[in-house]
Amino acid sequence: MDRRQFLMASATVCAGGVPNVNIKADDAKETKEFVGVLVDTTRCIGCRSCEVACSETHNNYVPEVTSDNALENIRDTSEKQFTVVNRYVTEKGEVFVKKQCLHCWQPACAAACLVNAMLKTKEGPVTWDGDKCMGCRFCMISCPFDIPKFEYSGWNPRIMKCNMCYERLQEGKKPACVESCPADALMFGQKRELMEIARHRVYSHPDKYVHHIYGENEAGGTGWLYLSAVPFNQIGFRTDLGTTPYPEYTREFLISIPLIEFGVPAFLLALNTLTDRKDELRKSDEWTESGVEK
Amino acid sequence: MSAAAIPSNELIRFAKFFLQELKPRGKWITPFNVISIPIILLGLVILYFRFTRGLGSVTNLSQQYPFGFWIGFDVMTGVALAGGAYVLCFVVYVLRLEKYHSVLKVTILNGLLAYIFYSGALVLDLGRPWHIVNPIIGNSFGYNSVLFLVAWHFLLYTGALFLEFSPTIAEWAHWEKLRKLLTSMTLGTVIVGITLSMLHQSGIGAMFLMAKPKIHPLWYSEYIPLLYFVSSIFGGLAMVIFEGTISAKVFSDLIGAKTHHSHEDIILGLGKGAAITMFVYYFFLAFIFMHGEKWKLLNGPWGYWYLVEVIGFVLIPCFMFAYGVRNRRFGVIRVAAIMTVLGVILNRQNVCLIAYNWYVPNKYYPSWQEIVVTLMVVFLEVWVFRWVVTRMSVFSKE
Numbered sequence: 001m002d003r004r005q006f007l008m009a010s011a012t013v014c015a016g017g018v019p020n021v022n023i024k025a026d027d028a029k030e031t032k033e034f035v036g037v038l039v040d041t042t043r044c045i046g047c048r049s050c051e052v053a054c055s056e057t058h059n060n061y062v063p064e065v066t067s068d069n070a071l072e073n074i075r076d077t078s079e080k081q082f083t084v085v086n087r088y089v090t091e092k093g094e095v096f097v098k099k100q101c102l103h104c105w106q107p108a109c110a111a112a113c114l115v116n117a118m119l120k121t122k123e124g125p126v127t128w129d130g131d132k133c134m135g136c137r138f139c140m141i142s143c144p145f146d147i148p149k150f151e152y153s154g155w156n157p158r159i160m161k162c163n164m165c166y167e168r169l170q171e172g173k174k175p176a177c178v179e180s181c182p183a184d185a186l187m188f189g190q191k192r193e194l195m196e197i198a199r200h201r202v203y204s205h206p207d208k209y210v211h212h213i214y215g216e217n218e219a220g221g222t223g224w225l226y227l228s229a230v231p232f233n234q235i236g237f238r239t240d241l242g243t244t245p246y247p248e249y250t251r252e253f254l255i256s257i258p259l260i261e262f263g264v265p266a267f268l269l270a271l272n273t274l275t276d277r278k279d280e281l282r283k284s285d286e287w288t289e290s291g292v293e294k
Numbered sequence: 295m296s297a298a299a300i301p302s303n304e305l306i307r308f309a310k311f312f313l314q315e316l317k318p319r320g321k322w323i324t325p326f327n328v329i330s331i332p333i334i335l336l337g338l339v340i341l342y343f344r345f346t347r348g349l350g351s352v353t354n355l356s357q358q359y360p361f362g363f364w365i366g367f368d369v370m371t372g373v374a375l376a377g378g379a380y381v382l383c384f385v386v387y388v389l390r391l392e393k394y395h396s397v398l399k400v401t402i403l404n405g406l407l408a409y410i411f412y413s414g415a416l417v418l419d420l421g422r423p424w425h426i427v428n429p430i431i432g433n434s435f436g437y438n439s440v441l442f443l444v445a446w447h448f449l450l451y452t453g454a455l456f457l458e459f460s461p462t463i464a465e466w467a468h469w470e471k472l473r474k475l476l477t478s479m480t481l482g483t484v485i486v487g488i489t490l491s492m493l494h495q496s497g498i499g500a501m502f503l504m505a506k507p508k509i510h511p512l513w514y515s516e517y518i519p520l521l522y523f524v525s526s527i528f529g530g531l532a533m534v535i536f537e538g539t540i541s542a543k544v545f546s547d548l549i550g551a552k553t554h555h556s557h558e559d560i561i562l563g564l565g566k567g568a569a570i571t572m573f574v575y576y577f578f579l580a581f582i583f584m585h586g587e588k589w590k591l592l593n594g595p596w597g598y599w600y601l602v603e604v605i606g607f608v609l610i611p612c613f614m615f616a617y618g619v620r621n622r623r624f625g626v627i628r629v630a631a632i633m634t635v636l637g638v639i640l641n642r643q644n645v646c647l648i649a650y651n652w653y654v655p656n657k658y659y660p661s662w663q664e665i666v667v668t669l670m671v672v673f674l675e676v677w678v679f680r681w682v683v684t685r686m687s688v689f690s691k692e
Contacts, residue, residue: 076357078357079357108504110438111438111439111504112439112440112441112504113436113439113441114429114436114439114441114442114445115425115428115429115434115435115436115442116434116435116436117434130422131425132425132428132434133421133422133425134420134421134422134423134425134426134428134429135420135421135422135423135425136419136420136421136441137360137361137421138439138441138501138504140357140360141360141361141501141502141504141505141508141650142504142505144506144507144508146357146358149357150355150357150360150421151348151421152348152349152350152353152355152356153347153348153350153351154347154348155345155346155347155348156422157348157349157421157422159421238507240507241507246504247438249503249504249506249516250440250500250503250504253440253496253497253500253503253519254437254438254440254443257443257493260489260492260493261489261493264488264489264492265485265486265489268384268388268485268488268489269485271388271389272387272388272390272481272485275388275389275390276390277390
């Protein structure tokens, strides 16, 4: 190993050393003021006005609410509908649950996206940018709630999901679903305020609600919060997700990258020097040059 | 070497030479051509539909299974099995074990083509492939994303492999000065290449850290990156044995007698390396298993399936390698190599497809179009491989 080779190796390593900034997940407690929506499933009457309002706002498929009997089955959101209402039969009767993107505080989809097409906006909604997205679908793998949906038919597919009506929020309006709700089941506001309201309802009616607010800490906390009369696993929620924000899962790996990028080449160079035995020095020129041992 | 430094008549000479070399040699009607040409043509037709009518028109991908056979097999497995290139570079250039030099060039070529074709197959799977440059140029760098790391390291490592192989190309094109320059860069390139490989082999595993609630707990652990890295070592070694065996038969006229003879010695060494790394891997698996107290998960179909992978395709081939090396039973080593390759394929399919969303009722199976396109990619790679080895001095002639 001469100095030129060493410099060359180091220069190439530096070029390969992709800068790693911002990989630390934010502190354990939420401090920013993000907007969200509080869903009180005890108030929802299953009218599905929100589905219609959502689809009309986003030019999606508008369901025939009065005649399609969609509540007979448990549905998922799709590339054609950003929100659906499902009916669950529980020990306390029928419960209607609206499903859409939960707008996580530290979203898995945004942490997964290699081009920042999935973005946690500073207001709180998680949005998708079609000019950046390359359609790798890693956001779909990562999202613990299986929210991003992909348009498999069509040459120019999009990732489809609720963006909390980001355009409407910019104009100072509420999300379309919140505005359309006739039963006051949806409440729009800052998460901190919504948490207070939610806690107030739980404390005032301890017999009516389970003592848990879904979204307070799930997957690190979400913008959308849910109140329920029955345990959340009975109404289609995953209760095994834990409270770790998703960027945490790959944080240590990402931090180790620069360490490996600088440590391993040094180690390999050292090994290469150590294995350079005297008796081989004579022919070393030959074999590094021709690539074939003579 | 800048373009201006090359005289224009040299470029014309090379262009003529290249066109001359492009012409096929040997017989056209061979069993391989008869099988591969129709499949490649059919694959191209399928790709026409894929790019005009969307992924859904030819694949079985769904909202539950956004990664299918093209990612799970072509990219994930292809990259793991191309690990032989960085392992052998480590052995030959860093440890200076010159015994393996005669199989190095062909392994680097295999690695380079694997990265170009198999990770290149990623483009077929991307929904919006025209944005593929976004993570490389422009201002949309997702530093938070493991995939960002993997994308960059794929690209850089493919470049490193190309540099490692480039002296052979320069020799073929009769560019003596350039060959010397490129050869002098080899050690630096190799060291960078090994580092990049460590990071993206494990990075592919780290991608699945994000899918914690979706992967069956027998396959999920926070050590997936380590497991992916270690399995790429023995997967790569097994692939070198496997490919070497095939090349020794198919291209026997290109391989010199001395190399042919020393090949046995090389296989013994590679087999030994595979046995040791596989045992380390098995130890890691056992450690993770016991540390996670996963005993009760073994009871049931998923547990049995896990045992098939870990016992049948890790521990048994590991012992077969050890037995074969000890008793110089080359047949056993070759069977062990094939089982190991199958084991790595199985592991990647398990993490990416089979044990992914394991609780979903409608499972994913690749459509026949996905399989045809995968075969097309493999056959194209073999075509280019054959073209290169019959023209450049890849095999040792001694």
